[in-house]
Amino acid sequence: MSKRRAPLRFDELDPKGRGSILRSRAEVLAEQESAGLPANQQSGNPVDPTSGREAVDRGAYMKATYRVCPEAVEAIDEIKRRLRVQLGRRVTYEEIAEAALVGALDDLVKNRDSSFLARWISGDPEVRKSAEMERSPG
DSSP states (O other), rough: OOOOOOOOOGGGGGOOOOTTOOHHHHHHHHHHTTOOOOOOOOOSSSSOTTTTSSOGGGGGSSOOOOOOHHHHHHHHHHHHHHHHHHHOOOOOOHHHHHHHHHHHHHHHHHGGGGGGHHHHTTTHHHHHHHHHHHOOOO
């Protein structure tokens, strides 16, 4: 007959309660301060070194997926390339999509039926033709 192994114990966790593993951010910072280490805490959002702009924590943002036509995928890729050259920094699909959606809403509110979005969705051939001409190399 085999002997039962004694249960594992972690005495350093006993004050926190059974099954506790993680420490709070406050506990980590307090430990760093008591050890003389600098606390890596900054006021506000950190600055992205590549762009010099305030970094955005997108982990808290809602994630959504949409199906788009191949032309729209090509368009966002082209926008990304042009902005990278124009601004001299990396641009994300998320930044482009956010700006495009906010701009489309603003245009729709201001111009209603004459907005780009309303004309595009209504099937206005002039809007689609001008969009194709702008995308074509020239």
